[in-house]
Amino acid sequence: MIELNHVTRAYDAGPPALNNASLSVAAGESVAVLGPSGSGKSTLLNLIAGLDRPDSGTVTVDGVRVDGMSETAAAKHRRARIGMVFQFFHLLDDLTVTENVLLPARLLGLSRKAAEERAKRLLDDLGVGRFGDTHPARLSGGQRQRVAVARALMNRPPVLLADEPTGALDSAAGAEVAGLMKDLHADGHTIVLVTHDLALAEACATRTVRLADGEVLG
Template sequence: MTVPVIELSGVSRRYDDGPPALREVSLTVRRGEAVAILGPSGSGKSTLLNLIAGLDRPDAGTVTVDGVRVDLLGEAGSALHRRSRIGMVFQFFNLLDDLTVTENVVLPARLAGTARGEAERRAAELLELLGVARHARAHPGRLSGGERQRVAVARALMNRPALLLADEPTGALDTAAGQDVSELLAALGAEGQTVVLVTHDLALARSCTRRTVRIADGRITEDLPTGTGAPEAVR
């Protein structure tokens, strides 16, 4: 049986005096799985992603990612763990407009201490594989939304993470660009990259993951197989 990349056991989280954002959630994601976390706004899916990423701490339960208890890490330890083991893709890209595409992509590797030449070779390889190599010297503001999201995926993959987290990655894109990014995520999953996609979009979940975990009112209500990935491979 494949080794889990994510293990949550009895995780709960409450903010202030409101109802629990998560209620005793347990979840396992094994290496090579592509999983969608599906739910409406306020369901707890973003809280779940933040706990997996080490951006938040549970009030109860344990969170283990790639063999590390992230719920026990301090702020600096969490940042180092994300840098080396987790790639993150956001709805609004979070690219730095004053840096070129290549400079954005190499940034995680440079922060991790990778030599500039090695980092730039890795960036060039990723940009070529993701179909945006022609924009290597451009600034993000000159790219379309779909192209910027491909650059964001390249940046997320820069340090060869054990886990790729995608938070509503097509939410800011038009239909055509959203389909393009959906096919890219499906291809990554087909190649064995562990992917957790957080979305409210069932069609996106079906197109690029093989398992759907539904969450409502802070609880997992369903955990079932879903669609299959695209055939084109991206490493």
């Protein structure tokens, strides 16, 4: 499902964020990428999502080469193939929960009726359906992360990327989101999770790899 081959990405004059890194993720696998701050974890996710491009090497997602795409093509790739969950949720506070979840479908051009039905079903399945007309600022951290996951799943992407999804949460909410990620994998989602939290990795990943100084250590 995901294949990075000998990928290097450097910024300015510093050492490479990724240095000849290779990683394969099979369909239906849940992989946790562990490493300290500055080890290249977020760069890895950005390359998979087509938000960044390598200086050398190739990145393939769901059979599509993304490393040479234009920005327009990469945006279309993300809408159709990638769901992203972030540490700080990135929900729009001036929109309701339902409106936030509907955004990816609107960008992809799905019919409003079908999109609204899917948004309601996702929010219900994730235990936050009663908050559909609420604005995100009124929710707890764990609830907002559930809304963010619903948004990420809106367009049925084959790949879910999670960047420190419990980093902004207290321990109870973090355990809740870890359980959610485990359930998503059990439902067949392919997940790449980056974190510095070994407990999170052990709770919801079937395989762990480590990044250090931009290199994948296995």
